[in-house]
Amino acid sequence: MIKKLWLISACICASMVSYGQRVGSSPEYIKALTAEWKGERFPDGRPKVSDAILKRLKNISIEEAWGVLRNKGYNNQYEGEWQVIWPDSAMTGRVVTAQYMPLRPDLQAQVKEQGKVEARAQQGGTNSWPIDILQPGDVYVADGYGKIADGTLIGDNLGNSIYSRSKRGVIFYGSVRDQEGLEEIKGFNAWIKGQDPSYIKDMMLTTINAPIRVGRATVLPGDVVLAKKYGTVFIPAHLVENLVITAEVTALRDEFGHQRLREKKYLAGQIDSEWTEEIKKDFLNWVNNYPGKLPMTKKELDDYLKERNY
Incomplete structure (x- = not known):
């Protein structure tokens, strides 16, 4: 009997949800859609990217x-x-x-x-x-x-x-x-x-x-x-922060590679393939002496490069 009443109640709730289909998504629904985001959110449930x-x-x-x-x-x-x-x-x-x-x-x-x-x-x-x-x-x-x-x-x-x-x-x-x-x-x-x-x-x-x-x-x-x-x-x-630093590092690599190609220090094939240890060390030295302002903090860059085989 209890089980039967529970099923009736569930059906009534489902009917009410169906009838009252929202125009604006509920915070719970938005959180479910964006479940991989682990940071701060707006009251409406949307991720609050900084x-x-x-x-x-x-x-x-x-x-x-x-x-x-x-x-x-x-x-x-x-x-x-x-x-x-x-x-x-x-x-x-x-x-x-x-x-x-x-x-x-x-x-x-x-x-x-x-x-x-x-x-x-x-x-x-x-x-x-x-x-x-x-x-x-x-x-x-x-x-x-x-x-x-x-x-x-x-x-x-x-x-x-x-x-x-x-x-x-x-x-x-x-x-x-x-x-x-x-x-x-x-x-x-x-x-x-x-x-x-x-x-x-x-x-x-x-x-x-x-x-x-x-x-x-x-x-x-x-x-x-x-x-x-x-x-x-x-x-x-949930991907935007990683995307930003990945793209920033790619831009730095390109800037370094273009400069070294203009200087004729390396061949195009060396820059356009997996770098040797010599080129990696040269790149790190170039970054450490970068003449302008890096787009990321030095810690962000170091942490990123530790996990990458570039």
Whole structure:
């Protein structure tokens, strides 16, 4: 009898969860999605990658970041062929995701009802909901399924709100309107698939901070994005610190190798293959006398090199 009552209770709970499908993912769900992250988190469950790492990531090339991820088996984290408002300005940040779909009235009604339960703003469109939760350092990433005309997720009003909250910009697999106005927001940047003067129409928000697809890439809430004029790379939070130092060391190795090749101290084949003990010692001496400021601390570099056969 007790077992039967327990099963009935479980079914009722499952039914309630199904009926009350959230628009914004719960902290527990986000923690489960990002379980390999062991550091600090935001109240919404997203990994809180440090500002210092975000700053260092800006200096990493798209190719270096992509290469580190590929070596770790993450083959679907890059998307290119963007229109960028300010192509020469890089952007890094912690991802907030949003999923949009073609409008279906019954589903949109359910989303709006659930929005009331989650205390989301009832004035204006649901495309403002992801903006309302942005924190400093966040990047708003949305799958607008490539819709351009009538698919404009923001104009300059929402653009100002985004920048005031996050001090970042947006990455939309979709479009924006009033690009001239967006360009006037100092510090704001956008990676988009197009722009159009039309308003958003016949599309709807379905989820916030759930997994989304951005072109070739799979993106999770709490990922860290590296966005440059050459493309965007979405980095799992638990990999970003290792990715940064790996790419920084690779850049130092390249700088050393290029210098020694110009000096004709080594042959190209020697630099382009596994280094001899002589070259390794030369590299360590070169690093110890590096004329500029190293991107990492000396301890970080020493710890990294101890574990690598370079």
